[in-house]
Amino acid sequence: MGAIVMAVQGPFKVAFGDVFPYGAFVKGGVEPVRDFDRSTRENFVQARDKDTGELVWAVEVLDADPESKGTFKVKLMAPVQPVMPEAPAGFPFVPVEFDGLAVTPYVNSGTGRLAYSLKAAAVRPANFKGGAARGSGKDNAAKDAA
Secondary structure (H helix, E strand, O other): OOOOOOOOOOOEEOOHHHHOOOOEEEEEEEEEOEOOOOOOOOOOOEOEOOOOOOEEEEEEEEEOOOOOOOEEEEEEEEOOOOOOOOOOOOOOOEEEEEEOOEEEEEEOOOOOOEEEEEEEOEEEEOOEEOOEEOOOHHHHHHHHHO
């Protein structure tokens, strides 16, 4: 039996509204991502993106979809630590949108299930209209129905 080859290899570009039709919120700050191959217990080495060479940072994200469970990380590539936008008055989390969003599918070695890693070129303040993320399919469908 030969090797299994996937049709999609590596990250593929996706639209923010397709991944987060209800929007997304950053919880906490921006953290450097550890390069597990080059770091030691005593010496932290920050990961670099294999495609761009930029430093890799991570933010914890809440999906605003009411059916979403838990949080996950989105990796950001930047030469210096990205600065998150300010949370609006009365908000505990920062509503954001990610530019240059890419998804990398992989098999989780612990569960054997398909999982996804998200990375983005940039993060910016969200532009909410009617509670849904700008450019989302659900927001546009509601406008078309009206």
